[in-house]
Amino acid sequence: MTQTTLPPRQEMLRAMQARDEAYEGVFLIAVKTTGIFCRPGCPARMPKAENVTFFATAKEAMAAGYRACLRCKPLAPKGADPVWLAPLLADLARDPETRIDDQSLKTRGIAPHQARRWFKAQHGMTLHAFLRARRLAEARRAITQGHAMTDTAFASGFESLSGFRDAFRKLYGETPGRAGNGAVLYVTRYLTPLGPLVAAASDKGLAMLEFADPKRLVRQVLSLQKLTGARAVPDRNDVLDTLERELTVYFDGGGTGFSVPLDPQGTAFQKAVWRALLEVPYGATQSYAGIARRIGKPSAMRAVGLANGANKIAIVIPCHRVIGANGTLTGYGGGLWRKRFLLDLEARANSETAGRAGSAPRQAVLL
Numbered sequence: 107m108t109q110t111t112l113p114p115r116q117e118m119l120r121a122m123q124a125r126d127e128a129y130e131g132v133f134l135i136a137v138k139t140t141g142i143f144c145r146p147g148c149p150a151r152m153p154k155a156e157n158v159t160f161f162a163t164a165k166e167a168m169a170a171g172y173r174a175c176l177r178c179k180p181l182a183p184k185g186a187d188p189v190w191l192a193p194l195l196a197d198l199a200r201d202p203e204t205r206i207d208d209q210s211l212k213t214r215g216i217a218p219h220q221a222r223r224w225f226k227a228q229h230g231m232t233l234h235a236f237l238r239a240r241r242l243a244e245a246r247r248a249i250t251q252g253h254a255m256t257d258t259a260f261a262s263g264f265e266s267l268s269g270f271r272d273a274f275r276k277l278y279g280e281t282p283g284r285a286g287n288g289a290v291l292y293v294t295r296y297l298t299p300l301g302p303l304v305a306a307a308s309d310k311g312l313a314m315l316e317f318a319d320p321k322r323l324v325r326q327v328l329s330l331q332k333l334t335g336a337r338a339v340p341d342r343n344d345v346l347d348t349l350e351r352e353l354t355v356y357f358d359g360g361g362t363g364f365s366v367p368l369d370p371q372g373t374a375f376q377k378a379v380w381r382a383l384l385e386v387p388y389g390a391t392q393s394y395a396g397i398a399r400r401i402g403k404p405s406a407m408r409a410v411g412l413a414n415g416a417n418k419i420a421i422v423i424p425c426h427r428v429i430g431a432n433g434t435l436t437g438y439g440g441g442l443w444r445k446r447f448l449l450d451l452e453a454r455a456n457s458e459t460a461g462r463a464g465s466a467p468r469q470a471v472l473l
Contacts, residue, residue, distance in 0.1 A: 311369030
C-alpha cells in the first residue's frame with residue numbers, strides 16, 4: 107500500500123484524548139515513558155501529550171523500539187476474537203451442537219457475564235441466544251432435507267416438542283412443519299484489516315456487507331429484516347462462503363474483483379446507481395456527476411449521492427470509488443480512513459499487475 111500520511115499532530119492528540127475509535131487504523135500512539143504503543147481508543151491511563159509520538163503502522167512503531175500494549179492489543183485485527191474465548195469458539199466451529207451453560211463456561215475459566223457482553227457486542231445477542239439460534243438453524247436445515255421433526259427436536263437439545271416449536275416459531279416466524287417456506291437471511295462476520303464486517307445473505311445473493319459497529323449492529327440487522335421480510339439467523343450459506351474467499355483475495359491485493367451474486371434492497375433509482383458503481387473499474391474513481399451521467403440523469407447528482415450513501419453492500423458495490431469533482435475524498439459510512447485504505451489497496455494492486463497478461467477483474471452481478 108502507498109505510504110500513509112498522518113493527520114496533523116493536534117488532530118491526533120484530540121483523538122487520543124477523546125479515545126476516538128474512528129481513528130482506528132489511521133495512527134498508533136507510542137508512549138516514550140513506557141515504551142508501549144497503543145490503539146487510539148486504548149482504555150489505559152491517558153499519557154501526557156509531551157510523552158507521545160505517533161506512527162502510521164505497528165511495523166514502524168516496533169522498528170522504533172516500542173512494544174505492543176497488552177490491553178488494547180494493537181497487533182491483533184480490530185474486533186478479533188479474544189484469547190480467552192478462542193478455545194470455546196474453536197470447539198463450537200468443530201461441533202455446532204456443543205452444549206454450553208454457565209457452569210461449563212466457569213470450568214473453562216470464562217466468566218459468564220464476560221461471554222454475554224462479548225457476544226452481545228459482536229453478534230447483537232447473548233452467547234446462549236447465539237447457540238440456540240445456531241442449533242435451530244441446523245434443525246431447520248435438517249427438516250428441509252427430510253429428517254423427522256421429533257428426532258431433529260431432541261437432537262437439537264430440546265426436551266419437548268412444544269419447546270422446540272415455540273423456539274422455532276420465535277426465530278423464524280413459522281412452525282417447523284412449514285420450514286423452508288419463509289425467507290431467511292444468513293448472518294455472519296468476517297475479520298479484515300479494516301475491522302470486522304457483518305454480512306447477510308439470502309439464498310439468492312448478498313444483501314448486506316457493512317463495517318460492524320456494536321452500537322448499530324442490531325439496528326442494521328433489524329432494518330434489513332424489515333426491508334426484506336426475512337428472518338435473520340447466525341448461520342452461513344454458499345453465498346457467504348464465496349464472499350469470504352473473495353474478500354480474502356481482495357485484501358491480499360489480488361485485484362480479481364468479486365463474482366458473488368448481489369441481492370440488495372432498494373428503489374429502481376438506487377439500483378441503477380449501484381449498477382453504475384459496479385461499472386467503475388477496479389482501482390479507478392468516479393465523481394457523483396460522472397455516476398449521474400452514467401445512469402442518464404446528469405442533473406441528479408444530489409440524488410446519486412443519497413443513493414450512494416444508502417448502499418448496504420460495502421466494498422463489493424464499490425461506493426468507496428466515488429470522490430468529489432475536485433478529486434477530494436468525500437464522506438464514507440465506514441470512515442474516510444477506510445476509504446483511503448481501499449483506494450490505496452486497489453491502486454497498489456493495479457500498479458503491481460500493470461503490463462501483465464490476464465483477464466479483467468470480475469464484476470459482481472446485481473440481481
